[in-house]
Amino acid sequence: MMGKAVSIAIAGVAASGKSSVAKELKSLLEKQGKKVAMISTNELANKSKVGYDRKLQSWIIDVKILRREFRSWKAKAERENQVLIVHGILAHLLPVDLVFILRVNPIELERRLKKRKYGKAKIAQNLLAEALDVILVEALQYSKRRRKKAKIAQIDCSEKSVKEIAREIESMLKKRKVKLTKVDWLGKREVVELLSLIHI
Numbered sequence: 001m002m003g004k005a006v007s008i009a010i011a012g013v014a015a016s017g018k019s020s021v022a023k024e025l026k027s028l029l030e031k032q033g034k035k036v037a038m039i040s041t042n043e044l045a046n047k048s049k050v051g052y053d054r055k056l057q058s059w060i061i062d063v064k065i066l067r068r069e070f071r072s073w074k075a076k077a078e079r080e081n082q083v084l085i086v087h088g089i090l091a092h093l094l095p096v097d098l099v100f101i102l103r104v105n106p107i108e109l110e111r112r113l114k115k116r117k118y119g120k121a122k123i124a125q126n127l128l129a130e131a132l133d134v135i136l137v138e139a140l141q142y143s144k145r146r147r148k149k150a151k152i153a154q155i156d157c158s159e160k161s162v163k164e165i166a167r168e169i170e171s172m173l174k175k176r177k178v179k180l181t182k183v184d185w186l187g188k189r190e191v192v193e194l195l196s197l198i199h200i
Contacts (some may be wrong), residue, residue, distance in 0.1 A: 004158055005078040008085045009150075009171075011059040011092035011135055012102035013126045015112035017157055017165065020148045021102060023086035024166035037077050041088030044069045055121045062084045063093055070094045092139035099139050099150050100169050106131050127151050131185045131195055151178040 001141045010022045019040060021028045026036045052056035054060075070086065074095070077084035084096075092099050104112070106127045129135065136154060153172060157165050172178050185191045 003026060005081055006083055006098065007074055007077065007096040008083065008169075009091040009094055009096040009099045010087040010102065011099055011139065012104070013130045013135060014118070014122070015109060015116060015126070016102040016130075017106050018087045018091070020162045021157075021165050021169070022085050022197065024162050025087075025169055026085055028170045030165055035080065035082045036085060037073070037080075037082045038085045038087070039070075039073050041066065041086065041090050041094075042148060043197070044073070045088070045090075049137055054124055055119075057119055057122050058089075061090060063090060066090060086090050092135055093142050095146060095148075096150055097148075098173075098178055099152045100172075100178075101135050101139065101152065101154045102157045102165065104130060105156075105188070106185055106194055108158045110194065124157075127195065127198060131191060133183070136183075140146065152180050153178045154181055154183050157181055 001018070008025075010018045010025070012018050017084065022038060022040075026038050030037050044066055045059060046062050047069060048062045050062050051057045051060040053060055054132055062164075073086075074084055076082075086094055086096065092101065109130055110123065110127060113126060139150070139152050154167075155168055160168075
């Protein structure tokens, strides 16, 4: 599983810690002597932007173009025997070998999003996406369509530090145990109450 040219996506909703975890994981792997390349979907998206949604404060991305841009990075990493880490929004929809979805309790997620001063619509969109497993469902659907399916795992990051999360991912890679575990926010009463207050 942890071959030299493996590609890894660090995915999740906004404010889940994707970029911080990706940087920490890169550092951990490099300390083990591995060659690691890293790219964010923001960097990849320059040629795939087709518009801007002012209400949601986000770019509208053509995913097909995004995948084409990513494949050139992946090919380069394979030629140079590098581990390739891609992180950011839509990372779960790229043709990678492994997908790690960072999950955050919507109660904690709301606090993080407000701290970033996101608008009400963007906060609502991300809270609903997290509570309803949108990233996971999209990742599974995309993987199912591919000839080479990605291995997908979820990590509850609500009360973990960046270092702890990166070490957990590194441990799964080392032990070759990337398994999909259940995360159920709708089973928590306080989350359901929070969602009931959301107005789209």
